[in-house]
Amino acid sequence: MAHEPIRSIFENDPDMMEIVRDFAVALPERRRSLQALLEANNLDALQVAAHQLKGAGGGYGFQPITDTAARLEQALREGVDASALKDHCQALCEVLDAVTVSENV
Amino acid sequence: MNPEIRTPTRILVIDDSEPIHALIKARLQPEGLEVFSELDGEAGIERATTDLPDLILLDVDMPELDGFEVCRHLKNTPATRDIPIIFLTGTASTDSKVRGLDMGAIDYVTKPFDQVELRARVRAGLRTKQLQDILEHQSFLDALTGLWNRAYLDRRMEGEINIASRYDRPLGIALVDVDRFKNLNDTYGHLLGDVVLQGIARVMQDSARSSDTVARYGGEEFAILIPQADLDSTAQVAERVRQSIESHSFEVRGSNIGVTVSVGVVCTAEFVGELSPENLLNHADRALYASKDAGRNCTHLNVRGKIRPLEPGES
Numbered sequence: 001m002a003h004e005p006i007r008s009i010f011e012n013d014p015d016m017m018e019i020v021r022d023f024a025v026a027l028p029e030r031r032r033s034l035q036a037l038l039e040a041n042n043l044d045a046l047q048v049a050a051h052q053l054k055g056a057g058g059g060y061g062f063q064p065i066t067d068t069a070a071r072l073e074q075a076l077r078e079g080v081d082a083s084a085l086k087d088h089c090q091a092l093c094e095v096l097d098a099v100t101v102s103e104n105v
Numbered sequence: 106m107n108p109e110i111r112t113p114t115r116i117l118v119i120d121d122s123e124p125i126h127a128l129i130k131a132r133l134q135p136e137g138l139e140v141f142s143e144l145d146g147e148a149g150i151e152r153a154t155t156d157l158p159d160l161i162l163l164d165v166d167m168p169e170l171d172g173f174e175v176c177r178h179l180k181n182t183p184a185t186r187d188i189p190i191i192f193l194t195g196t197a198s199t200d201s202k203v204r205g206l207d208m209g210a211i212d213y214v215t216k217p218f219d220q221v222e223l224r225a226r227v228r229a230g231l232r233t234k235q236l237q238d239i240l241e242h243q244s245f246l247d248a249l250t251g252l253w254n255r256a257y258l259d260r261r262m263e264g265e266i267n268i269a270s271r272y273d274r275p276l277g278i279a280l281v282d283v284d285r286f287k288n289l290n291d292t293y294g295h296l297l298g299d300v301v302l303q304g305i306a307r308v309m310q311d312s313a314r315s316s317d318t319v320a321r322y323g324g325e326e327f328a329i330l331i332p333q334a335d336l337d338s339t340a341q342v343a344e345r346v347r348q349s350i351e352s353h354s355f356e357v358r359g360s361n362i363g364v365t366v367s368v369g370v371v372c373t374a375e376f377v378g379e380l381s382p383e384n385l386l387n388h389a390d391r392a393l394y395a396s397k398d399a400g401r402n403c404t405h406l407n408v409r410g411k412i413r414p415l416e417p418g419e420s
Contacts, residue, residue: 015135019127026124048121051166055195056124058217066217 003098008061011102016061023060024101031096038089046089047076053092062099068092114231117156118142119149119175120164120193125216129162132220133227146170150178153185160230163210165194165201173208180209187237189230193218247321249299250306258320258328262382265318265332266373275374277331277339280389281309281346284365284401286325297357301364304355312349313342328386336372336406340415343368343404351402365402369393375409 008024010016030053037046050073057065072088080088116138118129126142133140141156143149146167153161161179165172172192179185192205192213202213211230214223245257253261262278269276283289283305290298302325309319309327318330329346331339347368354361369392371385392407395414399405404415 015131019124019131022127023124048168051195052122052124055193055216056122056128059128059220060124063217 003094005100006062006064006095006098007100007102009063010061013061020060021101023056024099027096027099031093034089034093034096038086043076047073050076050092062095064095065092065099068095113137113139114160115139115141115156115158116160116162116227117149117153117158118162119146119153119167119172120162121145121167122164125164125193129223132223136224136227138227146172146175149175150185153179153188154182157184158188159234160227161188161190162214162227163190163192165192165205166196173204176205176208176210187234189234191226191230250303250321252306252310252327253318253320255320255322258318258322258330259382261318261320262330262385265330266380266382266385268332269373270380274333275335275372277334277336277342277370277372278385278389279329279331279339279343279346280322280369280386280393281327281329281343281366282368282393282397283325284367284397289362289364293357293362300357301355301362304353305350305364305366308349308353309346312346317342328389334372335374336370336408339372340370340404340406343370344415347402347404367393367396367401368404369396369407370404370415371407375407 008016008020010020030049034046034049037049050069053069054066054073057063057069068088068091072092075085075088114137116129116133118126118140120126120142121144123144130140130142141152141158143152147170149163163172163175176190176192179188179190189211190209192202192210193216194201194205194213195216205213211233212226214226245254245260246252247254265276268274283302286298289301302321305327306319306321309329313319313329314331316332320328320330322328329342331342334342347366350364350366353364355364369389371388371392373380373385376385376388388407388410392405392412395405395412396403399414405412406415
C-alpha cells in the first residue's frame with residue numbers, strides 16, 4: 001500500500017524548517033536500520049529505535065510516524081509473532097518512505 | 106548566595122535521541138533560552154554538576170542510567186539538588202509520571218510534545234524556581250535590619266572558611282556588640298532601641314566593603330565576615346566600623362544620642378588547624394568580651410588564643 005506524501009505540519013514554521021528538513025533527510029538511514037535490526041532479530045535495539053521515532057515524529061510535525069512507531073513499540077513490548085512484527089515494521093517503513101519535504105527551504 | 110542575575114537562562118536536555126535535542130532547541134531558543142544537551146545519563150549528571158543549568162529536561166527511558174536514576178542522583182547532590190527537573194516521558198502511564206513527581210521532579214511532558222505546552226511548562230518551572238530562590242533569600246534576611254541573619258552567616262562562614270583554606274587566603278571575622286543596649290532600651294523603649302539597631306546596621310553596611318558579609322548575629326550583636334583579609338586588614342575594617350558608629354548621632358525622639366560598640370576580631374590566618382565556624386566565633390567572642398571588660402567602645406584581637414587590645418595607630 002503506497003502512501004500519499006506525508007508532510008510536516010511545521011514545514012512553514014521558520015523556527016522549524018531547517019531541523020524538519022534535517023530530520024527528514026536522516027529518515028532513509030533510520031529505515032534501513034529498522035530493517036537490519038528486524039532481520040538480525042535484534043528486538044531490544046528495534047524497540048529503542050521505535051521508541052525514539054515515536055517520541056520525535058510528532059514533534060517534527062509527522063504524527064503518522066509517531067502513530068505507527070507506537071504500534072511497533074507496543075507489539076515488541078507485548079511480544080507478538082514474527083509475521084505481525086514484520087507487518088508493524090513494514091507499516092512504519094512505508095510511512096517513513098512517504099515523508100516529503102519541500103525543496104525550497 | 107547573593108542572587109545573581111544571570112542571562113540567558115540555560116536549559117540542559119538529557120535524552121538519548123538527537124532529534125529530540127534539535128527539536129527542543131528549536132522550540133526553546135526563540136524564547137531566549139540557551140539549550141545544551143547530553144545523550145546519556147552519566148554525561149548528563151556530569152554536565153549538570155559542572156554547568157549548573159537553570160532547568161533540566163530529563164528523558165525517562167534511556168538505556169543504562171535511566172531518567173529516574175539520574176533524577177535520584179541529582180536530587181541527592183547538594184550542588185544540583187535545587188535545579189528543577191521536568192521529565193520527558195514517552196509513555197503516558199500514570200505510574201511513571203507519579204514516580205517522577207515523587208522523586209522531586211517539578212513536572213513532566215509527554216512525547217511527542219506540543220510546542221506550546223513545552224514552552225509553558227518550562228516557563229512555569231523556571232518561575233517556580235525563581236520564587237523558591239526569592240523565598241530562600243528572604244529566609245536569610247533579618248527582618249528588623251535587612252542585614253543577613255544568623256542562619257545565613259553560619260552557612261556563608263562555612264563556605265568562606267573552605268575557600269580560605271583551599272586557596273590559602275585568610276578570612277577575617279569581627280563581632281560587634283552594642284554597648285549598654287539594655288540601658289538604652291530601658292530609657293527610650295524597645296521601639297527606639299529597634300531604630301538604633303537599624304541605624305547601626307546602616308552604618309556598618311556603609312563602612313564595610315561590598316565583598317564583606319554583614320549580619321545581625323543576635324539581639325544587639327553583629328558580625329562581619331571579611332574575605333581575603335589578614336589580621337591587620339580585619340582590624341582596620343573593624344576599627345572603621347567602630348569609629349563610624351561612635352561618631353554617628355542617632356536621632357531618637359527629636360534628640361540626638363550617641364551609641365558605641367565593642368568589637369572582637371579574629372583572622373583564620375592566626376588559627377591554622379582549627380577552622381570551624383563555632384571555633385572562630387568563640388575566639389572572636391573572647392576578644393569582644395575583653396573589649397567590654399576594658400571599658401567598652403574599643404577593639405580587641407584574639408591572636409592564637411592570646412587577647413590583646415588594638416593599639417592606637419595600629420590601624
